[in-house]
Each structure stands twice: as structure tokens, then as C-alpha cells.
Amino acid sequence: MELVEDCGGTSALAVHVEVLVKPRSTASKTDVRMHVVAFLDHHRVITGNHRWTEFDEQFLRQNVDSVAIADPERGTIDLKGCNLTVHIFTLNNDGLSTLNLEEDEELSAANHWLLPAAEFQGIWESLVFEDGVKTQLLDYVSTTIFFSDKNVNSNLITWNRVVLLHGPPGNGKTSLCKALAQKLSIRLSDRYTYSQFVEINSHSLFSKWFSESGKLVTKMFQKIQQLIDDEDALVFVLVDEVESLTAARNASHAGTEPSDAIRVVNSVLTQLDQIKRHPNVVILTTSNLTEKIDLAFLDRADIKQKIGPPSTEGIFNIYMSCLGELMKCQIISPRQQLLTLHELETISFMESNVSQMSLNIHLKHFTFKCSTPTVTLERFLGALDKAVDKELEDRAKMVSCA
Known part of the structure; x- marks a missing residue:
């Protein structure tokens, strides 16, 4: 098996490099890019999720927080001859703000962030799903924007800029939406001056006054339209739990769905059809109950991706990332090297001083540094296993009841 991807030849492998610049840096992007490329020239074979935070060169120490190879699914990469795409960004520390439909309203209609947001940083890397899920979502949004830039006839090739993530609760759908927006705000920073993230509070759009809910939905999308009108903004x-705004209208025939809820669905569908003409907007939705969603909305979703419980490989990676974090924070000591599943496969799962800790996850000699009596890592992982098993059992019960 070829362990290193060959980037030579006429079709070089595209590798994304994300450069986090310090907030007080005054260096130009051109200078940062030049120094980062020179830095990477001294590194050849690396893993696809490698990150540098310490630098010998003074310019990088003064201006750059981290340099990351942001292609974790590629495994090991030979950088020689690769087509490096360098994304330079700084994090926005303004935090959460709220959008209200009326000035005197106490309940916010939506939460609002400027991207890339400091509080979203690292979510993407922490999420573990089946192979290709995150890449597929990234490629989809990038493709829709590319099609718009190339003036592809949307009557021939239709896209609605709507993504639906569905599946049992607690598997990371909402977090994935936030992480996807964060990642795209970085990847498309050369295309758009800045990015914005709006999380609609669906429950605030239902009024106690009959027939008012549809009008509130329209007002909410008018607020969003004002953001979209700035063509320099992505x-x-x-829309979390989108079934609350897009409940199946066929329930009205049985008399189980109030007419006000039907007006909400009609308003949502109308607004989606209006804003899809704009190239700088993406609608991300989640649902635990897809059978409750109106078919007209499902038809508008370009991607309907199920997010289920992690696979065996995913659970292993989650364990490794959790242990790595606990070691970094010196809660578990001593700090030792942990190998990813890909790295273990590379060495054919041969046991050595380096691989033993990853192959034998219980590692009895690791201990917690706590004020409470010493707890072995084996006991910790045993308790964690029981918690995971109980969580999966509870989810299965919920699904069967539904």
C-alpha cells in the first residue's frame, strides 16, 4: 500500500493550509503567506492533520499563532510538489449578539456571530463522523459558490443552498453546522471579506396571536435579507429542529395541525425560494424527526445527510482525542505519544514502545493528578464505556418509541 501520496506530475494534489494570525499582527497577508510557504519548504512528509504552534523564525513567532495542514482524511502527505492553498485568518472575539424582530421584544429571534469566531475554533477537528461526511459538505457549498461565480444556469442545474442534517439527538448535528460555517469562512476568506452566522430561534417565531406567526417568519427573513444584500459577506x-417551522401540512387534513402552523410553513418555503437566488447565503438545518417535515421542504434540501452514532473507528478516534487533551492539561500523566488508527495501520499494528499505549488503551500506569484518591485510567475508561453503552441504549429506546 502506498503510504505517501505522490504530489508530483502534472496534476498536483491540492493541500489546504490554515494560518491563524495573531490579533495584534500588522503584517500583510502577502508577507505571512511568503513566510509560511518558506516554513513548509523545510517539512516534507507530514500527516494530514498536522499543526505547528512553535516557530524558530522571528517573523512567524511575532505574527502567527498556528499553521495547520487541514486535510485530516488524506493521511500522510508528501508536500513536495503539492499545490498549497494558504488560508490566512484571524479570529473574531466579539462573541454572541442577538437579533430582535421588534425593538421592545425581550426574546431574541436569532443569535448572531461574525466568523471566524473564537468560540467556534476547534469544533471541526473535534467532530468525528463516517469518512467523507465533512468533506462532502465542504465540497457542496464550495461548488454552489463556484457555480454562481461561473453563472451556471440554475434552471438547468438546480441548487437551493439548503442542507439538512438529520438523525438521533446528541450526535453533533448542530455542532457540525457551526463548524462547517467556521471552516468555510476560512476557506473562502479570499472570496468574501467577512462571514456571518445566524442561528434562528424557531420558538420565538410562534406568536400567541392567531395568524401572526407567518408574519414573524417573514420579518425574520427580511432581517437575513439585509445581511445578504452585502455581497462581500458570506x-x-x-435553523435547528427545522420540523418546528416546516411541519408536514398533510396533518391539516386530519385536523391535527392548526392553520397558523400551515402559514408558517408556507412562509418559510416562500422565503427560501426568494433568497436562493443570492450566491452568498447557505441554509443549514437539523432535525431529529424527518418524518414530521413537510415534503416540499425536503424536496428543497440539496443534501439530506444522516448523522448517526460514531463507528468503531470513530469511537477510537474520540478516545484518542480525549486522552490527548487530558494529557495536555496534565490531568493524566505522564504525557505520552498516541497514535491514530491510520498510523497503527501503517505499522501493521505492531507492538512497540511507541504503539503500545494506543494498542492497549487501558494503560494501567497512567493516573489522574487529582486531590481525590488516585484513579487509574483503566477505571476512567471503564466508567466511560458504561456511560457510552447506556447512552446508546437510551437512544435505541427513544428511536423505538418514536
Whole structure:
């Protein structure tokens, strides 16, 4: 098996490099890019999720927080001859703000962030899903924007800029939406001056006054339209638990769905059809109950991706990332090297001083440094296993009841 991807030849492998610049840096992007490329020239074979935070060169120490190879699914990469795409960004520390439909309203209609947001940093890397899920979502949004830039006839090739993530609760759908918006705000920073993320509070759009809910939905999308009108901004809109706004209208025939809820669905569908003409907006939605969603909305979703419980490989990677974090924070000591599943496969799962800790996950000689009596890592992982098993059992019960 070829362990290193060959980047030579006429079709070089595209590798994304994300450069986090310090907030007080005054260096130009051109200078940062030049120094980062020179830095990477001294590194050849690396893993696809490698990150540098310490630098010998003074310019990088003064201006750059981290340099990351952001292609974790590629495994090991030979950088020689690769086509490096360098994304330079700084994090926005303004935090959460709120959007209200009326000035005197106490309940916010939506939460709003400027991207890339400091509080979203690292979410993407922490999420573990089946192979290709995150890449597919990244490629989809990038493709829709590329099609718009190339003036592809949307009557021939239709896209609605709507993504639906569905599946049992607690598997990371909402977090994935936030992480996807964060990642795209970095990847498309050369295309758009800045990005915005709006998380709609669906419950605030239902009025106690009959027939008012549809009008509130319209007002909410008018607020979003104001953000979209700035063509230099990339706008992400998250509708969590979208079934609350898009309940199946066929329930009205049985008399189980109030007419006001039907007006909400009609309003949502109308607004989606209006804003899809804009190239700088992406609608991200999640649902635990897809059978409750109106078919007209499902038809508008370009991607309907199920997010289920992690696979065996995913669970292993989650364990490794959790242990790595606990070691970094010196809660578990001593700090030792942990190998990814890909790295273990590379050495054919041969046991050595380096691989033993990853192959034998219980590692009895690791201990917690706590004020409480010493707890072995084996006991910790045993308790964690029981918690995971109980969580999966509870989810299975919920699914069967539904």
C-alpha cells in the first residue's frame, strides 16, 4: 500500500493550509503567506492533520499563532510538489449578539456571530463522523459558490443552498453546522471579506396571536435579507429542529395541525425560494424527526445527510482525542505519544514502545493528578464505556418509541 501520496506530475494534489494570525499582527497577508510557504519548504512528509504552534523564525513567532495542514482524511502527505492553498485568518472575539424582530421584544429571534469566531475554533477537528461526511459538505457549498461565480444556469442545474442534517439527538448535528460555517469562512476568506452566522430561534417565531406567526417568519427573513444584500459577506443561516417551522401540512387534513402552523410553513418555503437566488447565503438545518417535515421542504434540501452514532473507528478516534487533551492539561500523566488508527495501520499494528499505549488503551500506569484518591485510567475508561453503552441504549429506546 502506498503510504505517501505522490504530489508530483502534472496534476498536483491540492493541500489546504490554515494560518491563524495573531490579533495584534500588522503584517500583510502577502508577507505571512511568503513566510509560511518558506516554513513548509523545510517539512516534507507530514500527516494530514498536522499543526505547528512553535516557530524558530522571528517573523512567524511575532505574527502567527498556528499553521495547520487541514486535510485530516488524506493521511500522510508528501508536500513536495503539492499545490498549497494558504488560508490566512484571524479570529473574531466579539462573541454572541442577538437579533430582535421588534425593538421592545425581550426574546431574541436569532443569535448572531461574525466568523471566524473564537468560540467556534476547534469544533471541526473535534467532530468525528463516517469518512467523507465533512468533506462532502465542504465540497457542496464550495461548488454552489463556484457555480454562481461561473453563472451556471440554475434552471438547468438546480441548487437551493439548503442542507439538512438529520438523525438521533446528541450526535453533533448542530455542532457540525457551526463548524462547517467556521471552516468555510476560512476557506473562502479570499472570496468574501467577512462571514456571518445566524442561528434562528424557531420558538420565538410562534406568536400567541392567531395568524401572526407567518408574519414573524417573514420579518425574520427580511432581517437575513439585509445581511445578504452585502455581497462581500458570506451568510450562514442555521435553523435547528427545522420540523418546528416546516411541519408536514398533510396533518391539516386530519385536523391535527392548526392553520397558523400551515402559514408558517408556507412562509418559510416562500422565503427560501426568494433568497436562493443570492450566491452568498447557505441554509443549514437539523432535525431529529424527518418524518414530521413537510415534503416540499425536503424536496428543497440539496443534501439530506444522516448523522448517526460514531463507528468503531470513530469511537477510537474520540478516545484518542480525549486522552490527548487530558494529557495536555496534565490531568493524566505522564504525557505520552498516541497514535491514530491510520498510523497503527501503517505499522501493521505492531507492538512497540511507541504503539503500545494506543494498542492497549487501558494503560494501567497512567493516573489522574487529582486531590481525590488516585484513579487509574483503566477505571476512567471503564466508567466511560458504561456511560457510552447506556447512552446508546437510551437512544435505541427513544428511536423505538418514536
